[in-house]
Amino acid sequence: xxxxxxxxxxxxxxxxxxxxxxxxxxxxxxxxxxxxxxxxxxxxxxxxxxxxxxxxxxxxxxxxxxxxxxxxxxxxxxxxxxxxxxxxxxxxxxxxxxxxxxxxxxxxxxxxxxxxxxxxxxxxxxxxxxxxxxxxxxxxxxxxxxxxxxxxxxxxxxxxxxxxxxxxxxxxxxxxxxxxxxxxxxxxxxxxxxxxxxxxxxxxxxxxxxxxxxxxxxxxxxxxxxxxxxxxxxxxxxx
Amino acid sequence: xxxxxxxxxxxxxxxxxxxxxxxxxxxxxxxxxxxxxxxxxxxxxxxxxxxxxxxxxxxxxxxxxxxxxxxxxxxxxxxxxxxxxxxxxxxxxxxxxxxxxxxxxxxxxxxxxxxxxxxxxxxxxxxxxxxxxxxxxxxxxxxxxxxxxxxxxxxxxxxxxxxxxxxxxxxxxxxxxxxxxxxxxxxxxxxxxxxxxxxxxxxxxxxxxxxxxxxxxxxxx
Numbered sequence: 335x336x337x338x339x340x341x342x343x344x345x346x347x348x349x350x351x352x353x354x355x356x357x358x359x360x361x362x363x364x365x366x367x368x369x370x371x372x373x374x375x376x377x378x379x380x381x382x383x384x385x386x387x388x389x390x391x392x393x394x395x396x397x398x399x400x401x402x403x404x405x406x407x408x409x410x411x412x413x414x415x416x417x418x419x420x421x422x423x424x425x426x427x428x429x430x431x432x433x434x435x436x437x438x439x440x441x442x443x444x445x446x447x448x449x450x451x452x453x454x455x456x457x458x459x460x461x462x463x464x465x466x467x468x469x470x471x472x473x474x475x476x477x478x479x480x481x482x483x484x485x486x487x488x489x490x491x492x493x494x495x496x497x498x499x500x501x502x503x504x505x506x507x508x509x510x511x512x513x514x515x516x517x518x519x520x521x522x523x524x525x526x527x528x529x530x531x532x533x534x535x536x537x538x539x540x541x542x543x544x545x546x547x548x549x550x551x552x553x554x555x556x557x558x559x560x561x562x563x564x565x566x567x568x569x570x571x572x573x
Numbered sequence: 574x575x576x577x578x579x580x581x582x583x584x585x586x587x588x589x590x591x592x593x594x595x596x597x598x599x600x601x602x603x604x605x606x607x608x609x610x611x612x613x614x615x616x617x618x619x620x621x622x623x624x625x626x627x628x629x630x631x632x633x634x635x636x637x638x639x640x641x642x643x644x645x646x647x648x649x650x651x652x653x654x655x656x657x658x659x660x661x662x663x664x665x666x667x668x669x670x671x672x673x674x675x676x677x678x679x680x681x682x683x684x685x686x687x688x689x690x691x692x693x694x695x696x697x698x699x700x701x702x703x704x705x706x707x708x709x710x711x712x713x714x715x716x717x718x719x720x721x722x723x724x725x726x727x728x729x730x731x732x733x734x735x736x737x738x739x740x741x742x743x744x745x746x747x748x749x750x751x752x753x754x755x756x757x758x759x760x761x762x763x764x765x766x767x768x769x770x771x772x773x774x775x776x777x778x779x780x781x782x783x784x785x786x787x788x789x790x791x792x793x794x
Contacts, residue, residue, distance in 0.1 A: 413787075465741050472738040479728040488791045489724045492784055493738060496720065500741070 339419055342559055349552050356549045363542035370535035384448050389535055391441040393543040394434045398466065399501055401431030401547065405473065406498045409491030419555065421487035424494065425477050426554035430547060432470035438463055459515035462504040469497040576661050577669045584673035594639045595677050599685060601638060605631045606689050617694055624693030625703075625754030631689070632682045632707065633743050636714045637736050639678050643670060643722040645731075648792065657793050667785035671712070671719045679711030695758070702757040702767075709770040710750045716781040717742050723788035745773060 339345045371389035378385035405427050411420035442460065443453040454460065477483075477490035528536070588594045609627050613619060647653040656666050686707050687700050695703075721739035725731040749769050756763040 465744055468737070468741040472734075472741060475734055475737055476724065476728070479725075479730055479734055481729070485727075485791055485794075489728075489788060492720075492788055493724060496742060496780075496784060500744075503745075 340417060342419065345419060346556060346559060349556055353549065353552055353556075356545060356552065360542060360545040360549050363538060363545055367535055367539035367542045370538060375532050375535045376529075381449055384445060385532075387441050387445040388532075389539045391438060391445060392536060393540040394437040394441065395463070396540060397543045397547055398431055398434040398438050398463070399505060401427055401434060402466065402469070402494070402501060403498070405431065406491075406494040409494040412487060413491050413495075421484070421491065422555050422558050423551065424491060425487055426558055427547075427551055428470055428474045428477065428490075430550055430554070432467065432474065434543075434547075435463065435467040435470055439467065457515050459504070462500065465500060466504055469493075469500060473497070576659075577665055577672070580656075580666060580669035581673045581676065584670065585676050588639070588673070588677040594642070595681055598635050598638055598678055599681055602631055602635050602682065602685050602689070605634060606692060610692075621694050621696075624690065624695045625699070625758060626751045627693065628686055628689050628703070628754070629710075629747050629751045632686070632711065633714065633740070633747060635682055636674075636678050636711065636718055637739060639674065640718045640722045640735060640739070641732055643674060643719060644726050644789070644792075648726055653789065654793055657790070663786035663789055664782050667719060667723070667782040667789065671715045671782065671785075674719060675712050675715040679707075679715050682711055683707045695754075699754050699757045702753050702763050705767060706750045706753040706763075706770060709767060709774055710746050713746050713770075713774050713777050714743060716777045720781050720785045720788065723785045723792065726789070726792040746770070749773070 339348075367389065371386055375386070375389075377383045405424045408420040408424035408427070411417045412424065439460075442463075446455060447453050473490045473493055476493055477486040480486040480489070606627065609623070609631075610620065613623065644653065647656070657663060683704060686703055690700060690703060718739055721735050721742070724738060725735045728734055749766050753763045753766045753770070756766060
């Protein structure tokens with residue numbers, strides 16, 4: 335599987351076929367998820383309609399963490415196997431992950447204002463997500479600050495692997511420290527502490543976010559490959 | 574071993590020459606602390622409360638100051654390539670660089686920490702935990718810092734890029750380091766926090782030099 339996609343033109347061919355379907359699926363999932371989340375699911379008995387922020391906030395948070403793990407994995411693949419597309423994938427995924435993190439922070443503070451009474455609280459979860467955002471920014475800045483792009487990719491891959499230490503800290507910060515942010519209610523060992531009427535729209539939205547990530551990632555990788563091609567054509571023309 | 578010693582002695586000698594890096598870092602430390610007092614105001618009780626955190630933040634910034642020049646001179650005059658060609662592994666070179674950075678910066682931070690504590694009117698009970706936590710914490714800062722310096726070596730804007738990369742990685746040291754001081758200040762036990770710091774030191778010293786060596790190899794190629 336990994337070796338199969340080592341050939342960029344094979345990858346591009348597959349992307350061309352997949353992309354239209356992915357776009358349609360993403361839009362479908364978003365429409366269904368938003369409809370279920372905003373109109374179909376009940377309001378919370380404590381938080382009222384504010385709880386609907388959850389349908390954006392939680393999936394974005396999951397994707398922000400997952401995307402960082404993805405970047406680190408791709409970084410490891412590019413360092414160990416010198417896989418040509420892995421480095422590109424990591425580079426293309428970083429801005430997407432950073433925007434998921436921004437979405438988490440903005441929706442979180444919109445949610446925090448009515449419930450906690452403050453836009454921002456220096457609580458363990460919030461601070462560690464902010465650190466995750468800075469890790470993303472460092473990754474992006476590092477991968478673009480060398481004349482030789484492959485050196486940028488390698489340096490940022492090492493940074494991603496080192497920064498991976500932060501992921502468990504973010505994930506478990508609400509369990510380890512007693513904080514204002516509520517502990518995990520879905521990813522725990524016993525049954526999820528959330529009613530199916532809220533869980534189902536949440537899962538649909540999570541799938542929508544995931545599909546969105548894949549779609550945008552493929553588009554970004556495609557455009558990276560194209561710009562590389564343009565660069566090499568330019569060099570040929572000069573010669 | 575011999576090789577390690579030679580690299581360290583060379584670097585320390587260079588750092589102490591003329592208007593030395595070490596001297597300027599010391600001035601920076603005091604200056605930064607003074608700035609905090611200007612901005613917060615001369616409220617003794619408040620200064621005492623923030624003092625423990627300020628010491629650590631200033632220590633972090635001071636270690637970053639001298640990092641930019643850690644590899645750049647060796648990189649530009651070709652010394653780094655000679656190290657690369659020598660039969661000794663670059664990992665030893667990375668370790669030597671981290672040690673020499675610690676000797677010229679970390680040690681200075683440790684020595685000046687009690688002085689800053691006096692400036693902030695911190696109680697005398699915290700001096701021992703402060704110095705202990707600095708002794709364990711500053712080598713971690715040097716190790717991560719060498720990695721950051723190696724990663725950004727040859728980058729177009731390494732001066733602004735490096736803090737952006739390193740500071741998020743410094744966060745765990747900052748959290749546990751200042752917790753040690755606050756726990757000591759309010760009479761709680763701080764042994765477990767020191768253990769956590771030691772654990773962090775062991776992990777970073779096991780992994781950082783290898784990552785640094787790998788990053789250096791990328792920079793040379």
